[in-house]
Amino acid sequence: MQKTMTTAFQDKVYSLLKQIPCGKITTYKIIGEQLGIKGYQAIGRACRENPFFPTIPCHRVINSDGSLGGYQGRLNHPRKIELLAKEGISITDSRIQDFKKYLHTFQ
DNA sequence: CTCGTGACTTACG
DNA sequence: ACGTAAGCCACGA
Numbered sequence: 001m002q003k004t005m006t007t008a009f010q011d012k013v014y015s016l017l018k019q020i021p022c023g024k025i026t027t028y029k030i031i032g033e034q035l036g037i038k039g040y041q042a043i044g045r046a047c048r049e050n051p052f053f054p055t056i057p058c059h060r061v062i063n064s065d066g067s068l069g070g071y072q073g074r075l076n077h078p079r080k081i082e083l084l085a086k087e088g089i090s091i092t093d094s095r096i097q098d099f100k101k102y103l104h105t106f107q
Numbered sequence: 108c109t110c111g112t113g114a115c116t117t118a119c120g
Numbered sequence: 121a122c123g124t125a126a127g128c129c130a131c132g133a
Contacts, residue, residue, distance in 0.1 A: 009129060028116055032128090039128025044115035046129080063116070070115030077115085 009035075010046040014056050016106055017047070023087045024104035025096070029064040034106045048073055059083045066099040 006014065012035055020026055028040040035043070047058035059080040063069040068084075068091070071077035076094035090097040 007130080032116090037128060038117085038126085040116040041114050041127080042116095042129040045113085048115060049130080058115075061115075065117095068115085073115070075115075080115090 009042065010049065013043055013046040014050065017056050017058065017061065019106060020057065020060050020104045023089065023102065025060045025062055025084065025089065025099060025102045026104050026106075027062055027064045028069070030103070030105065031061070044069070057083075060087075060104075062096060062099060066096050068094055068096065 013031060016026070016031055016034055028043045031043050032038055032040050037043075044061075047056065047061055050056040050058050059071055059077075061069070068076050068080055071080035081091050081094065084096070085091055089099075089102050096102070
């Protein structure tokens, strides 16, 4: 029956993502630092397998250089840009302006 | 159990 | 800026 097939790794990623408030974003690197791993790709993979929405807002996760990265397996997905823009984040040319200002740290 | 591939990356030259 | 290497997880054979 397993409605959800979340693994221990994904569970950690989701826990962090859920801590991200509205209007804030984070990067794969930060998540990796919090998890203590360097498998940034694995993090993105966990988001892509994310069966919940918007319980797990993977659209709030971007690259460390300010680019949107991808969404649902697609790069610079228009949906991701729109969602972030609605949260008050300015995006230009598939890139976040002053994304550091919106960066959310798991302190 | 082992191997190979894919994945929303990052770092380096 | 581009290409390559490193590194972590999940899935299929």
